[in-house]
Amino acid sequence: MHQHTINASIQLLPIVQDRHPYDWVDEAIAVIQQSGIKHEVGPFATVIEGGYDEVMKVIHDVNEKLFELGCNEWITSVQIQIRSNGPITGDEKTAKFQ
Template sequence: MHSFTVNASLQLVPIVQDRHPYEWVDEAIEIIKSSGIAHEVGPFATTLEGSYEEVIAVFHAVNEHLLSRGCAEWIVSFQLQARSGGPITGDEKTGKFR
């Protein structure tokens, strides 16, 4: 894949009864934060912005973390937008609304 900036959204839905699902979501957000990738936490999903490799690495890191910590079950909704001719940024898409 190219090295241009891509946009993605990651929504985690833990299916658990051992603790409040938000606790698992908070751990996932910490993984995202510690990656250093540009991100914005929203009420339903977290948007990510970086190279394709960086974004996919964060996606894998979140899932590996949940598995290693014993999360019983989860759903991840993941959307990725890439452009073959150059970068695509969140600000390009939503900046006019801020």
Template sequence: MHQYTVNAALQLLPVGGTKHPYEWVDEAIAIIKRSNLKSEVGAFTTTVEGSYSDIMQLIGDINEYLINAKCREWILGVQLQMRSEADITAAEKTDKHR
């Protein structure tokens, strides 16, 4: 499969449940941090960089955690940017604005 670096924006939107939505989001961010993928937490999304397969594994890990933790319902928004023959990083898009 594609072996270049891709980047993704992940946004978890818990729907209802027994916990405050921020608690579920914090738990998903902890999973992202444990993945050791490069990431940056923002106010609305967390940007993650890694191989395509690592990003897909992370998405699966987040969903699996939510299922096992009995989150009633959620929306996991994913934006994925890829290039067919080269890496793409968040830094190349944002460094000029810092």
């Protein structure tokens, strides 16, 4: 896969009763923040942006962290936008609304 900039939306839905679901979401956001990848936390999902491998690694790392911490069950919803001939950025898509 090319290494042009892509962007993705990642949403975590913990299916748990041992902790408040937001606690698990906070753990996922911490992984994203620590990755150093460009990101924007939203009320329903977090948008991340970087090279293909970098974005996929962050998605993987979020799931690995929840597993390591003992989250019993969760759904990870991901949307990825890829442009084959060049970068696609969130700013490009939202600039007219800023």
